[in-house]
Each structure stands twice: as C-alpha cells, then as structure tokens.
Amino acid sequence: MSEVDTNLLKDLRARGLVAQMTGEDQLEAWLASPRTLYCGFDPTADSLHIGSLVPLLTLKRFQLAGHTPIALVGGATGLIGDPSFKAQERQLNTEETVHAWVDSLRKQVSRFLDFDAQANPAKVVNNLDWVGKMDVLSFLRDVGKHFSVNNMVQKESVKQRIEREGSGISFTEFSYMILQSLDFAELFKAHGCSLQIGGSDQWGNIVGGVDLAKRLYGGQVYGLTLPLVTKAxxxxxxxxxxxxxxxxxxxxxxxxxxxxxxxxADADVYKFLRYFTFLSVERIAEIEEQDQSAQGRPQAQSVLATEMTAMIHGQAGLEAAQRITEVLFSGSIDQLSEGDFAQLMLDGLPSTVLARSALSEKSLSQWLVDAGMVGSGKQVKDAVNRSALLVNNKAISADEMVDTTAALAEEKSLFGRYYLVKLGKKKYHLIEIE
RNA sequence: GCAGGGGUUCCCGAGUGGCCAAAGGGAUCAGACUGUAAAUCUGACGCGCAAGCUUCGGUGGUUCGAAUCCACCCCCCUGCACCA
Structure with a gap:
C-alpha cells in the first residue's frame, strides 16, 4: 500500500477550497489511506470552461496526494440537464450532440490526470454505460423507492424553480438528482469509490448519492464540495x-x-492563485506580501496568467501569448519586423485577411464588425469620436471610418500589407491585405 | 378544460392610443484617472457613418396614429376541475 499525503485536507482548507463536507470528523481519517474519488462533468458544450477547472484541478490535487481519481463524463446526465440553481428549464440537446461533446470532454479531462501512475492511475468513465442499460421499471422500483419526493422538493437547489413565479421544473430535470446519486452508488460498487467532489451547487446531488450508496450497498462514502468561484x-x-x-x-x-x-482584479488575484495554481499557500502568501510592500503594479496577476496558461496551453502556448502581449502592451509596433507580424498571426492574435479590391465594399466600421472585433458600428463611431481607434498607431478620422480605402491606404500599411487596428486600450485586430 | 395572472430591447423591470427606439437599474463597450487594476466621473448601449430602417410572444383588425384598443392563436405561471 502506497503512502498518502495526509496534509491534503489541510492544504485544501488553506486554499479556501472546501465549502462543505459530509462526515466532517471522519473524512480526514478516511483519507489517511489511499481512496478512490470522483467528480462529474456534464457535457453542456464541446469544451470545459474555466469554471470547471476548480473541481478538475482538485481531482488532480487528490491524485498528487496519492488517491485515485475518476473523472466521470455525464453522457447520461448530460441528456437530462441539471436543474441545480438554474433559473429556467433547459433545452434538451440531441443525442448525437451530447455524444460528440462527451468525446471532446473525455479528451480534455484526460490531459489533466495521470493515467500511468503506478499506484493510483486515473480513470475516465461515462455514466451512460450504466444508466443507458437501465430499464424504467428497475429504475423506479430499485432506485426511485429510496428517494422521498418530500425531501427532494425541499432541496435548495430546486426550490427557486418550484417556488418561483414564471418558471417550473419538468419531471425530467427533477429526476436529475436521482441519476447523479445512482452514479455514486454505481462507482462505489464497481470501483470502491468513496468520495465525490464537486462545486457547492452540487451539494444536494452529492448528498443524495451518499445516501443512496449507503442504502443500496451500505457503503462508507463521503461528499466534499468546493466553493463556486466568485469575484469581489x-x-x-x-x-x-x-x-x-x-x-x-x-x-x-x-x-x-x-x-x-x-x-x-487585485481583490481576487490571491484567492485565484490559491484556487487554481499548484503554488504552495506559503509561496502565494509571500507574493502577496511583496506586492503589498511594493509600489504600483502587483506581480500576482502575471504569476497567475503565466501559471495558468502554461498549465492549459503548455510552454509553447504561454510563449506565444507572452510574445503578443509584449509587442502590444510594452513594445512599439514600428519595431516589428515583417516576420513578427506573421508570427503574431500564428500566435493567435485575432486577425483577418482581406483582398485590397474588396476594401471598398464596406465601411471600415462594418469590416470591423464583421471581423468580430466590435459588436456594432456605433461602438466604432464612439471610439473614433474619442480618437480611440488607431490603425498602425494613427487615429482614424470620421471620414476614414466610412471610407475603408482611405483608412487602409497602401501608404499607411506596414510592409505593404499589415494594419494593426487598435480599439480602446486593449482590443487589437490585425488586418492583412493580400 | 375552466378561472385568474403574465409574455417589453442582453438581464431585471417601467410603460396602457401620439411627446416611445421605449423610464430606471444591472451587465457590457469607450473616454478621463491609473497599474492592460479597483473606486469614481463622463459618453454609448436595436441596426445603420448618415439619411433612414426594423422592434415590444404570433397573425390579422380598429385608428390619421398602437408596445398600448379589438379578435384569434402560441407559450409560461397560479388555482380548480377532469383523469385515477
């Protein structure tokens, strides 16, 4: 039996990552030995977003501490839709869509966990594998019987849907909690999984699973929720x-x-460092201290951005991001070489390639709207009025805003084909004429 | 099915025949101030550079004129009934 890091819970607490847990006293002792835990991710899109990162990284923290993580992709639950704290009933996605999303998420989630660990290799499972096989009668008789509607109705997570004027909840979504509970029971039986983690909005569902695993299999299981990320x-x-x-x-x-x-924001950055990075809490406290005694701009944001980008996009992605940032925000653009522009496009600076002959077709504002740089021409006009729309560092006039040929005249270009459009202080878009 | 309430611009929410592209708040964008912060102040915020065009669940209608009135339809909520 391999050893585990018994300071895990202490560290999670220090990071502010513990919202609620069941069996407060016993969980710590329980985690003194290697355990298996899981966290579910429902396919609601073809990619996870940074909101899912907290539970995902926590799963990773558990693995690093010696426990075995299971990432559950909700091929079944994703077909139903979690009503927890949602204001409205959601539209069901088609099976094909959900299947495709499941595949994407499976790959994405897999990047974060270690599947080759000797003692505690990670697993990825899909709840469609067991829920999909279940028939209605078994579900109602074997599972449904353990749930009290009276209790379910009391859950805070669905209360507003039940009480709120102008909304409601379908039986479909109402049943979601039962499915998720079933997952936990199933994972307990099949993998000895004894802990479920998730966002604090999942508390009701997690407790449901704890109860069901106990009732069906007499399992000793626990639940732990993580705070939802909020901003100051x-x-x-x-x-x-x-x-x-x-x-x-x-x-x-x-x-x-x-x-x-x-x-x-400053008010959030140290909290985010604790939530999202693997830097030690001591190191983060140190950064905070230094920032406090230093004048001007804190270093924390830069550390956070660097850590996170490297974690998600790798060293190459980080370097590309920093290269663009360096050029746009600290460098002077006329120091850029022709090759630098090509690199910026490769690095992911938003860009558009246009033919010179096409320029006269639309006003510059329309081109920028079409390029996705701004939402409407009004915003361009607003920016022009404040001299906040620059092309290669020169402000665009009201006339040029309408006359694209003049705005992007050949003599204003860099290397005969590049125009770096800047709107406001932070928005950049590169136009290349071919 | 019956009765009652309701569907307004991204969200919340005013508006009950012209002064309404539609109050107010939030969110968002831009400017000043800064640190590519926060707070604050200013401007924008259906689409369009503009002239102008298109909106208030849907379709028709009344009217010189409708988000506002009428008819029918769709959807949501609440209660009752039906079913059991």
Whole structure:
C-alpha cells in the first residue's frame, strides 16, 4: 500500500477550497489511506470552461496526494440537464450532440490526470454505460423507492424553480438528482469509490448519492464540495465581453486566455492563485506580501496568467501569448519586423485577411464588425469620436471610418500589407491585405 | 378544460392610443484617472457613418396614429376541475 499525503485536507482548507463536507470528523481519517474519488462533468458544450477547472484541478490535487481519481463524463446526465440553481428549464440537446461533446470532454479531462501512475492511475468513465442499460421499471422500483419526493422538493437547489413565479421544473430535470446519486452508488460498487467532489451547487446531488450508496450497498462514502468561484465586484467569473473563457484553444486562444488572467482584479488575484495554481499557500502568501510592500503594479496577476496558461496551453502556448502581449502592451509596433507580424498571426492574435479590391465594399466600421472585433458600428463611431481607434498607431478620422480605402491606404500599411487596428486600450485586430 | 395572472430591447423591470427606439437599474463597450487594476466621473448601449430602417410572444383588425384598443392563436405561471 502506497503512502498518502495526509496534509491534503489541510492544504485544501488553506486554499479556501472546501465549502462543505459530509462526515466532517471522519473524512480526514478516511483519507489517511489511499481512496478512490470522483467528480462529474456534464457535457453542456464541446469544451470545459474555466469554471470547471476548480473541481478538475482538485481531482488532480487528490491524485498528487496519492488517491485515485475518476473523472466521470455525464453522457447520461448530460441528456437530462441539471436543474441545480438554474433559473429556467433547459433545452434538451440531441443525442448525437451530447455524444460528440462527451468525446471532446473525455479528451480534455484526460490531459489533466495521470493515467500511468503506478499506484493510483486515473480513470475516465461515462455514466451512460450504466444508466443507458437501465430499464424504467428497475429504475423506479430499485432506485426511485429510496428517494422521498418530500425531501427532494425541499432541496435548495430546486426550490427557486418550484417556488418561483414564471418558471417550473419538468419531471425530467427533477429526476436529475436521482441519476447523479445512482452514479455514486454505481462507482462505489464497481470501483470502491468513496468520495465525490464537486462545486457547492452540487451539494444536494452529492448528498443524495451518499445516501443512496449507503442504502443500496451500505457503503462508507463521503461528499466534499468546493466553493463556486466568485469575484469581489459581484460580476460573473469566467466571462468577458467576448464570452466564456474556454479551455479549448480553438475557442479561446492562449493569448486571450493569458489576458483573461492578467486582468484579474487585485481583490481576487490571491484567492485565484490559491484556487487554481499548484503554488504552495506559503509561496502565494509571500507574493502577496511583496506586492503589498511594493509600489504600483502587483506581480500576482502575471504569476497567475503565466501559471495558468502554461498549465492549459503548455510552454509553447504561454510563449506565444507572452510574445503578443509584449509587442502590444510594452513594445512599439514600428519595431516589428515583417516576420513578427506573421508570427503574431500564428500566435493567435485575432486577425483577418482581406483582398485590397474588396476594401471598398464596406465601411471600415462594418469590416470591423464583421471581423468580430466590435459588436456594432456605433461602438466604432464612439471610439473614433474619442480618437480611440488607431490603425498602425494613427487615429482614424470620421471620414476614414466610412471610407475603408482611405483608412487602409497602401501608404499607411506596414510592409505593404499589415494594419494593426487598435480599439480602446486593449482590443487589437490585425488586418492583412493580400 | 375552466378561472385568474403574465409574455417589453442582453438581464431585471417601467410603460396602457401620439411627446416611445421605449423610464430606471444591472451587465457590457469607450473616454478621463491609473497599474492592460479597483473606486469614481463622463459618453454609448436595436441596426445603420448618415439619411433612414426594423422592434415590444404570433397573425390579422380598429385608428390619421398602437408596445398600448379589438379578435384569434402560441407559450409560461397560479388555482380548480377532469383523469385515477
């Protein structure tokens, strides 16, 4: 039997990663020996986003401490939809869609865990493998009988759906909790899995699973929830003007990803370092101290961005992101070589390739809207009025905004074909004329 | 099925015949200040550079004029009934 790191729980607590747990006193002792634990990820998109990162990384922390992690991809539960704390009934996705998403998530999740560990190799399972085989009568008689609707209705996670005016909950979503409970019981039986972790919104579902595993198999099992990531200013974590921050580099480029973390507010950054990185809490405290005694800009954001980008996108992704950042925010663009521009495009700087003959087709504002740089021409106009729209560092006039040929005149280009468009302080888009 | 309540621009939520592209708040974007922070102040916020165009669940109608009135339809909520 391999040894485990018994300081795990202490470390999780120090990181603020423990929201609730069952069997408060016993869990610590239970984790003194290697155990198997799981966390579920439902396919609600073709990629995980950074919100899922906290449970995923915690699974990793458990593995590093010597326990065996199981990542469950919800091929079955994803077909139903978790109602927990959702304001509205969700639209069901088709089976094909969910199947495809399951495959994507399986790959993504696998990158974080170690499957070759001698003592505690990770596993990935899909709950469709057992739920899909179950027939209705078995479900109702063998599983359903253990659930009290009275109890389920009391759950905070579905309460607002039941009480709230203007919404409701279908039996389908209401049954979700039973399926998730079944997962835990099933994993206990098949893999001796004795701990489920998840976001604190999963508490109700997790407790349901603990109860069911006990009733069906008399298992000694535990549940542990992690805090939902919140921001000090109350806005939603993980979203920016351009949408969700995904883990998939095709949906969120390493550059955008790096920038996201770099823009973390001071009030959140040390908490995020504890939540998301594998830096020790001591090291993080040290960073915080240094930042406090130093004037001006803290180093924490940069550490966070570096750690996270390297973790998700690797060293190459990090370097690309830093290269772009360096050029745009500290360098002067006229020092760029022709090759640098090509590199920026490769590195993932948002860019568009246009034919010179096509320029006269639309106004510059329309081109920028089409390129996805801004939401509407009004925003471009607003920026132009404030001299906040620059092409190769020169402000665009109101006339040029309408006349693309003038705005992107050949003599204004760099190397005859590059135009770096800057809107506001942070938004960049590269246009190449071919 | 019956009765009652409701569906407004990203969200919440005003608006009950012209002054409504539609109050207010939130979110978001931009500017100033800064550290590519926070807080604050300013501007924008259906689409369009503009002229102008398209909206208030849907379709028709009344009217010089409708988010606002009428008819029918769709959807949601609450209660009752039906079913058992």
């Amino acid at each position: 200013d109350g806005s939603k974590f993980g979203k920016t003007e351009s949408g969700t921050i995904w883990l998939d580099e095709n949906k969120t480029s390493p550059y955008a990803f790096y920038q996201f973390w770099l823009n973390t």
